[in-house]
Structures are given as C-alpha cells and as structure tokens.
C-alpha cells in the first residue's frame with residue numbers, strides 16, 4: 001500500500017507536514033539549502049553537523065556560524081561530539097535559538113571526526129552513546145533525535161542493538177543510513193535493516209540512503225514501516241526532485257527556473273558565508289544545478305572560471321533572461337530580519 005507522502009507525522013510534539021526529510025550534509029546544508037528544501041516540500045530540514053568541541057576551542061577551519069530563520073521550521077540542528085558536557089551546552093544553545101529538534105550525529109565516517117571518538121565511533125561504544133543521549137535529553141525540552149549508520153564494519157548490525165538503547169536513553173526518533181562507516185558511499189543502502197530497526201523501537205524511524213525518486217520513496221516507506229524518508233545527494237542542485245517525491249508528476253524545471261534557483265542560492269550563500277568563503281563553497285553547486293543536460297557543458301566550465309559570484313549571476317541572467325523576474329518573486333517571499341545566529345561553528349569536513 002502506498003504511503004501518502006503529504007501526510008503529517010510527529011517527533012514527540014513536533015508536527016512534520018510531509019514524509020520527506022532533507023538530509024544533513026556537511027558543506028551543503030547551509031541555510032539557503034534548507035530554506036529551498038522547505039519550499040519544495042521537505043517536511044523537516046536539518047543543519048549539517050556542528051561541532052560541540054568547537055564551542056570550546058574556537059577552530060579556525062570553520063565555514064561560518066549557524067543561522068536559524070523563521071521559514072525553516074520545523075528545523076533540526078545536528079551536533080557532533082563525544083563528551084556530554086559540551087554536547088549539553090551546545091544543545092542548550094540550539095534550544096535557545098529556537099530549533100525544534102536537537103539531532104546527534106552517530107554516523108559520520110570521516111576520519112577527522114571518528115578519531116576524536118565522535119560520529120561513527122559511537123556505533124561501537126553503546127555505553128557512551130547512551131550517556132550522551134541521556135545527558136542531552138535531560139538537559140533540554142526539545143526532542144532529541146539520533147542519526148546512525150548500520151555500524152562501523154561492513155555487514156555490521158550494530159544499529160539494531162544500539163537503536164533501542166538510545167530510545168531507552170531518551171531518543172525521540174532515529175534516522176538510519178544503512179551503510180557501514182567503512183563503506184562510506186559505496187554499495188547500496190540496505191533498507192531491510194531499516195525495517196528491522198522499525199520493528200524494534202516505538203519511535204519514528206527515518207530511512208536515509210539512495211532515495212532519488214518517488215517510486216523509491218514509496219517502496220522504502222511501504223517495505224520498512226519507516227515514518228519518513230530522508231533525501232541527501234539527490235537534492236544537490238535539484239530541489240525539483242523533492243517536489244516530485246512529495247507530489248508526483250513531472251517536475252523537470254525550465255532553464256529559467258534552474259537559473260533563478262541558482263542565483264537565489266548564490267545570493268543567500270554570499271549573505272550567509274561572506275563573499276570570499278561563498279565563492280569556493282558555491283563552485284560544486286554550479287555543476288549540480290547546470291548538469292543533467294540542463295545547460296551545455298561549456299557553459300558550466302565558463303562559470304567555474306569566473307572570479308566572483310556577481311559575475312556568475314550576470315552570466316546566468318544573460319543565458320536565461322526570464323530568470324530575473326523569477327528571482328525577484330522568490331526574494332520577495334523570504335522573510336527578512338528575523339534570523340538568530342548561533343555561536344556554533346559549521347565544520348569544514350563531515351559526513352554521515
């Protein structure tokens with residue numbers, strides 16, 4: 001039976017209007033990405049992981065500081081760390097900033113994170129993992145969710161033992177990316193494991209991994225009993241896939257729509273990160289937006305050679321003049337002046 005993707009579900013008392021969650025992605029899930037995700041049908045958006053340790057040792061290698069705005073809700077902010085005290089402090093900041101959910105990253109496979117005892121390392125340290133969840137759940141009123149991988153080693157089923165323990169410790173929801181940390185992004189996400197996890201816990205489970213179409217989303221929801229699906233790489237430069245997943249139909253954008261979304265994304269990223277950082281950050285998005293046969297390859301190469309985001313914007317408008325009016329319309333819908341900036345640094349590395 002098909003699950004209605006537009007139906008409401010809840011993480012404790014947080015109402016989530018669709019069954020689609022936008023995945024946290026380090027180096028991608030900036031505010032512009034999250035806001036766009038909400039506009040295209042994500043019921044819940046999540047910040048990329050932010051470092052709890054970063055609060056103490058102000059680390060230079062940060063992309064910027066996390067911001068929260070009114071049109072992002074419901075919003076989860078993801079933390080990574082391995083010590084209860086800084087995690088509790090960070091969770092209190094997240095709560096004070098008005099986020100709806102505190103999410104903990106127990107899945108990041110990147111060495112810089114795992115060697116500190118954070119991320120995927122916690123999959124093999126269930127006592128510490130449960131202590132972290134317990135400490136945060138006791139410290140804040142917000143629901144605490146946890147994002148996991150299946151385990152560290154290939155074939156591991158650690159998540160099935162850990163998941164119920166985390167729920168006992170106070171987790172109000174679990175998201176599972178059923179690849180091992182060792183796998184990184186190779187192979188496929190084994191959602192049979194997601195189904196097993198669902199049967200073991202009485203909180204909503206979110207299925208993450210390889211969801212790139214409405215058909216796949218429906219199959220995973222129907223076969224696992226998950227409350228929602230999470231979309232990550234599929235939404236990079238492609239918010240239209242979110243609409244297709246939630247609403248169905250053919251959502252392939254026109255060139256003008258692609259150019260307009262990219263220009264808006266550029267402007268918002270510059271505002272959020274500053275021009276210098278945004279210039280480098282944005283380059284990968286040019287390929288993501290303009291690929292897929294939407295613009296000729298040579299055009300993409302040309303944009304990559306331009307020095308500033310303004311030049312890229314001018315070139316996009318020259319190639320698709322109809323985008324100018326679309327950007328004005330989109331900008332008029334963005335609320336202004338209601339943002340809160342958190343003293344939480346966005347890491348330059350990550351994954352999950």
Ligand SMILES: Cc1cc2nc3c(=O)[nH]c(=O)nc-3n(C[C@H](O)[C@H](O)[C@H](O)COP(=O)(O)O)c2cc1C
Pocket residue numbers: 023024025026027028048049078105107108147177208209210211230231232233234350351352
């Ligand atoms: C570039 C990139 C960065 C990621 N960063 C994070 C992160 O900060 N926190 C996290 O929990 N997962 C992170 N992930 C994992 C995704 O949230 C998601 O679980 C994974 O990509 C599988 O879903 P997909 O097949 O839809 O991309 C990241 C993935 C990618 C590709």
